[in-house]
Amino acid sequence: MNSDNKNEELKKAGLKATxxxxxxxxxxxxxxxxxxxxxxxxxxxxxxxxGENIGLASVYRVLTQFESAGMVKKHHFEDNKAVYEINSDxxxxxxxxxxxxxxxxxxxxxxxxxxxxxxxxxxxxxxDHSMVLYVKKIQT
Numbered sequence: 001m002n003s004d005n006k007n008e009e010l011k012k013a014g015l016k017a018t019x020x021x022x023x024x025x026x027x028x029x030x031x032x033x034x035x036x037x038x039x040x041x042x043x044x045x046x047x048x049x050x051g052e053n054i055g056l057a058s059v060y061r062v063l064t065q066f067e068s069a070g071m072v073k074k075h076h077f078e079d080n081k082a083v084y085e086i087n088s089d090x091x092x093x094x095x096x097x098x099x100x101x102x103x104x105x106x107x108x109x110x111x112x113x114x115x116x117x118x119x120x121x122x123x124x125x126x127x128d129h130s131m132v133l134y135v136k137k138i139q140t
Contacts, residue, residue: 013069020054023047024062028072028086037075037083037103077103077132093131 007017015021027046040063044056063084066072072084077096092105119126
């Protein structure tokens with residue numbers, strides 16, 4: 001995501017393109033196509049490594065603004081620790097390894113259809129869902 005795209009995304013969300021917002025978006029964008037979900041503290045550490053002088057309180061404030069604007073999704077996978085990912089148009093679910101805490105994204109069309117079918121059978125239309133599978137590596 002180049003700086004013009006970041007500025008455009010911020011403007012679409014009704015947010016001014018400030019340096020902290022742009023830099024935090026850069027950190028989030030760097031993980032957009034990986035199974036990486038950063039906490040506010042992780043983002044803060046990345047910013048320090050980048051030589052940016054943005055405080056942790058600012059990171060939390062910007063993430064809250066991004067979440068309110070629909071730009072990021074906030075998840076609570078383990079120990080009620082919040083992690084964030086860029087909100088994409090492509091739906092996916094998550095698996096979390098209970099031993100390592102690793103978060104893995106997956107998409108299964110037959111599972112998606114089954115969820116719609118279950119809702120319809122109960123007389124409802126599925127409008128959204130969040131699925132997290134907590135997994136453990138099979139020991140061989």
